[in-house]
Amino acid sequence: MNKEWSELNKAVQVQLRKEATFSQGIKTLFDLRQKLMEALYLLNKELSREEFNAIPFLNANGYHSKTIAYSIWHIFRIEDIVAHSLIKGDEQIFFSKDYQKRIGSPIITTGNELVGQQIADFSSMLNLEQLYEYIAEVKESTEKILIDLSYKELKRKFTDMDKNDLRNLNVVSTDENACWLIDYWCGKDIRGLIQMPFSRHWIMHIEASLRIRNKIKR
Numbered sequence: 001m002n003k004e005w006s007e008l009n010k011a012v013q014v015q016l017r018k019e020a021t022f023s024q025g026i027k028t029l030f031d032l033r034q035k036l037m038e039a040l041y042l043l044n045k046e047l048s049r050e051e052f053n054a055i056p057f058l059n060a061n062g063y064h065s066k067t068i069a070y071s072i073w074h075i076f077r078i079e080d081i082v083a084h085s086l087i088k089g090d091e092q093i094f095f096s097k098d099y100q101k102r103i104g105s106p107i108i109t110t111g112n113e114l115v116g117q118q119i120a121d122f123s124s125m126l127n128l129e130q131l132y133e134y135i136a137e138v139k140e141s142t143e144k145i146l147i148d149l150s151y152k153e154l155k156r157k158f159t160d161m162d163k164n165d166l167r168n169l170n171v172v173s174t175d176e177n178a179c180w181l182i183d184y185w186c187g188k189d190i191r192g193l194i195q196m197p198f199s200r201h202w203i204m205h206i207e208a209s210l211r212i213r214n215k216i217k218r
Contacts, residue, residue, distance in 0.1 A: 009199055012032060044132060073123075076138045077171070082193055084141070086186070093134065115177070
């Protein structure tokens with residue numbers, strides 16, 4: 001793991017545990033997320049459109065067995081769902097700004113259900129410029145939600161009603177590779193969600209994307 005990202009992520013988790021350092025923890029989180037976002041923008045400058053669809057580690061186990069386009073979609077669909085539908089209880093950016101049409105995606109889900117060549121085929125359908133517009137809006141909207149949280153709200157837990165509301169949105173596939181997500185998210189409090197998916201999840205997929213980039217450019 002990138003040492004700077006790892007150290008920032010550790011600092012976030014420590015700072016969020018105490019009320020006295022909670023505000024600093026949110027600031028550290030935003031610093032980490034900005035550095036990760038800069039890595040995604042650098043990929044957009046370095047790579048051709050076709051390279052975003054490449055799967056150089058097709059039969060591997062791990063996050064690097066995807067495409068970079070898929071990874072970006074996956075990170076931010078999950079964040080949009082969790083930030084808006086679960087934490088805030090309002091409409092996802094994806095729907096309010098008509099991003100399915102703008103991006104040209106055949107799905108509205110997180111993409112966990114896709115495997116192998118399906119991931120490459122899906123990636124090739126996406127309007128990359130609009131995908132980057134989407135991720136910028138999701139990042140900004142999530143951070144507006146987080147900055148308004150109080151320390152006490154970090155311990156808020158979720159209910160069976162929250163689970164049912166998410167299922168009814170059909171944004172998580174019923175496929176066995178995806179259906180576990182709702183229970184996973186709702187098994188955490190908000191502080192847990194800040195780790196996964198708002199920070200560590202980014203790190204894992206972006207580091208995998210950099211590994212893909214390095215393989216393509218070798």
